[in-house]
Amino acid sequence: MDVFDIAIVGGGPGGATLANIFASRGVKVALIERQKDFSKEFRGEALMPSGKEVLDQIGIDIDTENIKYRTVNKFNIFYKGTLIANPEPDFIENGEFRWVSQPQLLEKVIEKSSDYKNFSFYRGYKGQDLIYENNRVCGVKISGSNEEIDVKARVVIGFDGRSSMVRRKLNFSVKNYHQPSDVLWFKIPYPERAFPGSHAFFSLFPNSMLVCVAVYDEKMQVGWVIPSGSYGELKQQGKEKWIKFIKDKSPKDFSKHLQFCLDNNEISDPFVLKMTLDRVKKWNKQGALLLGDAAHTMNAVGGQGLNIALRDAVVCANYLLPLFNSKKLSNSDLDFAFDQIEKERLIEVKQVQQIQSRPPKFILVNKFLIDLLLPIIKFIFKFRIMNRIVDKEFVKISKGFTKVKLEV
Ligand SMILES: Cc1cc2nc3c(=O)[nH]c(=O)nc-3n(C[C@H](O)[C@H](O)[C@H](O)COP(=O)(O)OP(=O)(O)OC[C@H]3O[C@@H](n4cnc5c(N)ncnc54)[C@H](O)[C@@H]3O)c2cc1C
Structure with a gap:
């Protein structure tokens, strides 16, 4: 049996970062990740200034490490192929919106953590169940490489997405913002002729929308927001038919590019993601704490999930490290610290989730109402003041709603 101060289930951006902070400060930490290869787990890759400041604080300078990323420097909003707005938030103009390879970033965090002998990484091990003592969680049963291990720890953190x-084993109660949509993700070669440089855009059309972003492998990542459960029917119709549907409603040059990609078989296999937006009502139970998507599953709106998870890790370390250093680690001290972590993070998580809950509902808005409102919307966006208001919202969501600083 292996015994640790802290066991973290889930080696995504949040779990790996938290393990790195603990390990670098002398805490004996176990990080458990079910995947052997990080590229097997598809996740959000948008790194905002709010997430970058966390990486800076743990000594990972994304601009100098050997990690692939692409900066987006232009942002447009189209409706049925017509440009309706081009907000210019300063973080995009300043090159602070980065699309970062998650497998490479995670390998880098693990590499840095492996310098510390008190860090153990169970790569390719899946957390199967929790271990209890006196009705309190005191470890995790894990399996991998044809073996089962009991990892015992003073604190167990679920950063497992x-x-x-x-979350499942402890039956946490959940507040769910029911989402009416799924997202169909695919990649195409970057449409250089239609969008020279490095663009991101929303393309809105009745009952649906596209989110398109320039990404690091000379590609464009396309997310098509579709009504929940509708992919089966689309799949039956075939790729040609649904690409034609998108094409007919997209900006002209982009539409030509899509046709070119279809003709040359350059559209990657689509991947459907159920849009989920929820959070557990209390983040700790029986001595275990949930963080990141495990505590509050984020949808793709605003590219927030990765950044929020990184920020959870910092706040968690700020509260738990002093307890480990003081050596007086009572259950009530731990539970109090867990509550404080939740209280501090909830302020930001609530605001982001409220913002994220709105755009997916767009696909439910009546088509005739949109057509009626569109000329008004376009007119409003002609005024600089409207763009400024939108810019301000983007800046808030990109830089974070609260101050998060590693203080230990
Ligand atoms: C397909 C997809 C697309 C997304 N797109 C976007 C986007 O465009 N923009 C955005 O902001 N957010 C997006 N998100 C959300 C974003 O990826 C998450 O909010 C963010 O990664 C949360 O980080 P995390 O560390 O909490 O969890 P995760 O990144 O989910 O990491 C959890 C880790 O736990 C591991 N794990 C799970 N169960 C176990 C177990 N039992 N034992 C051991 N390990 C386990 C997983 O393999 C994973 O590596 C997307 C998510 C998905 C799934």
Whole structure:
């Protein structure tokens, strides 16, 4: 049996960062990740200034490390192929919106953590169940490489994403913002002729929308927001038919590019993601704490999930490290610290989730109402003041709603 101060289930951006902070400050930490290869887990890759400041604080300078990323420097909003707005938030103009390779970033965080002998990485091990003592969680049963291990720890943290085993086993109660949509993700070669440089854009059309972003492998990542459960029908119709549907409503040059990609078989296989937006009502139970998507599953709006998870890690370390250093670690001290972590993070998480809950509902808005409102919207956006208001919202969501600083 292996015994640790802290066991973290889930080696995504949040879990890996938290493990790095603990390990670098002398805490004996176990990080458990079910995947052997990080590229097997598809996740958000948008790194905002709010997330970058966390990486800076743990000594990972994304601009100088050997990690692939692409900066987006232009942002447009189209409706049925017509440009309706081009907000210019300063973080985009300043090159602070980066699309970062998650497998490379995670490998880098693990590499840095491996310098510390008190860091153990169970790569390719899946957390199967929790271990209890006196009705309190005191470890995790894990399996991998044809073996089963009991990892015992003073504190167990579930940073294990949207399908969290820790959330499930402890039966946390959940507040769910029911989402009416799924997202169909695919990649195409970057449309250089239609969007020279490095663009991101929303293309809105009745009952649907596209989110398109320039990404690091000379590609464009396309997310098509579709009504929940509608992919089966689309799949039956075939790729040609649904690409034609998108094409007919997209900006002209982009539409030509899509046709070119279709003709040359350059559209990657689509991947459907159920849009989920929820959070557990209390983040700790029986001595285990949930963080990141496990505590509050984020949808793709505004590219927030990765950044929020990184920020959870910092706040968690700020509260727990002093307890480990003081050596007086009572259950009530721990539970109090867990509550403080939740209280501090909830301020930001609530605001971001409220913002994220709105755009997916767009696909439910009546088509005739949109057509009626569109000329008014376009007219409003002609005024600089309207763009400024939108810019301000973007800046808030990109830089974070609260101050998050590693203080230990
Ligand atoms: C397909 C997809 C697309 C997304 N797109 C966007 C986007 O465009 N923009 C955005 O901001 N956010 C997006 N998100 C959300 C974003 O990826 C998450 O909010 C963010 O990664 C949360 O980080 P995390 O560390 O909390 O969890 P995750 O990144 O989900 O990491 C959890 C880790 O736990 C591991 N794990 C799970 N169960 C176990 C277990 N039982 N034992 C061991 N390990 C386990 C997983 O393999 C994973 O590596 C997307 C998510 C998905 C799934």
